[in-house]
Amino acid sequence: xxxxxxxxxxxxxxxxxxxxxxxxxxxxxxxxxxxxxxxxxxxxxxxxxxxxxxxxxxxxxxxxxxxxxxxxxxxxxxxxxxxxxxxxxxxxxxxxxxxxxxxxxxxxxxxxxxxxxxxxxxxxxxxxxxxxxxxxxxxxxxxxxxxxxxxxxxxxxxxxxxxxxxxxxxxxxxxxxxxxxxxxxxxxxxxxxxxxxxxxxxxxxxxxxxxxxxxxxxxxxxxxxxxxxxxxxxxxxxxxxxxxxxxxxxxxxxxxxxxxxxxxxxxxxx
Numbered sequence: 001x002x003x004x005x006x007x008x009x010x011x012x013x014x015x016x017x018x019x020x021x022x023x024x025x026x027x028x029x030x031x032x033x034x035x036x037x038x039x040x041x042x043x044x045x046x047x048x049x050x051x052x053x054x055x056x057x058x059x060x061x062x063x064x065x066x067x068x069x070x071x072x073x074x075x076x077x078x079x080x081x082x083x084x085x086x087x088x089x090x091x092x093x094x095x096x097x098x099x100x101x102x103x104x105x106x107x108x109x110x111x112x113x114x115x116x117x118x119x120x121x122x123x124x125x126x127x128x129x130x131x132x133x134x135x136x137x138x139x140x141x142x143x144x145x146x147x148x149x150x151x152x153x154x155x156x157x158x159x160x161x162x163x164x165x166x167x168x169x170x171x172x173x174x175x176x177x178x179x180x181x182x183x184x185x186x187x188x189x190x191x192x193x194x195x196x197x198x199x200x201x202x203x204x205x206x207x208x209x210x211x212x213x214x215x216x217x218x219x220x221x222x223x224x225x226x227x228x229x230x231x232x233x234x235x236x237x238x239x240x241x242x243x244x245x246x247x248x249x250x251x252x253x254x255x256x257x258x259x260x261x262x263x264x265x266x267x268x269x270x
Contacts, residue, residue: 050098052122052222052239053078056089070237071110071176077237080223092220096124098243099134100214106182106246110238112175113140119232121239123221124214130226131157133214136181137230138164147181147190151210160202165195176237184245185211196253 053076060067064084070077089095099105109121123135135148145162167174180193188210190202204210222239223232 048098048243050094050241050243052089052095052241053236055091055094056222068235070112070235071173071178072237075237077235079235081233082231085228088226089220089222092124092218095122095220095241096214096218098241099124099212101243103186104182104184104245106180106242106244106250107136108238108240108242108250109136109177109179109236111138111177111179111232111234111236113138113177113232113234116141117233118230119223119234120221120225120230121223121232123225124218125221125226126215127217127219132225133218134212135225138177138232140164145179145192145194147192149212151205151207151212153213153215158205160190162192162194162200165197176235178251180246180250182246183212184247185209186245191247193249199249 058065058078060078062084064081066079066081068077068079107122111121113119118137118139118141120135120137123137124133125131126133132148133150135146137146137148138144139146143164143166145164147160147162149158150156151158164177178193178195180191182191182193183189183204184191185204188204188208190204192200192202194200204212219226223236224230
């Protein structure tokens with residue numbers, strides 16, 4: 001009875017002092033009516049996922065790499081700085097296979113980028129070609145996330161730009177960006193999730209049945225483009241490809257009032 005009473009007091013204290021005006025919901029920007037809160041880890045143990053950080057076997061022993069603290073507890077996060085290279089991926093077939101899924105795919109990143117850095121998170125190119133088949137870049141100079149892709153092995157390169165969230169860098173964890181891009185071939189829709197902002201949707205193309213297709217000799221570059229251009233500098237905790245479409249946010253959020261400061265507008269893991 002004493003233990004139960006103590007736990008009750010602890011819950012009440014946490015609710016009043018920590019949460020304050022916060023209203024906890026599950027993925028609140030997607031379902032306002034739900035009061036159930038179920039913490040999630042972003043693609044930590046998902047079937048058939050392709051973990052790029054494991055694929056390249058990165059460790060803190062690599063030159064230009066160090067371990068850092070990330071938002072997910074007990075989960076390695078790595079800081080990349082010069083002269084770390086390790087491009088292209090030695091075995092990129094797993095990535096290209098996941099990106100060539102018949103129904104669609106999901107790309108997930110959790111990263112903290114260096115100020116004013118223009119870095120490519122992932123780029124899929126043909127040998128000797130600079131123009132990508134699929135590429136996701138983060139530009140901290142302009143605060144823009146750019147997605148470039150081609151459909152059905154066409155010649156036209158399409159590009160979609162989104163504005164990245166702005167956070168106070170005085171809070172270290174607030175500088176991390178939670179990013180998920182899902183490409184659904186059945187609906188021809190691209191879904192973008194950034195932190196706890198409302199999901200954004202774009203059309204893959206006006207043509208029905210369009211897909212992002214990759215040539216058999218495609219090469220995958222991680223953190224940069226061919227020629228080591230647009231090299232990403234900063235920290236990363238999640239870099240994964242899922243060979244299916246995720247129709248919900250891969251992390252849990254707190255609903256936050258407009259009066260809350262910007263550094264609190266982040267996913268919450270308990």
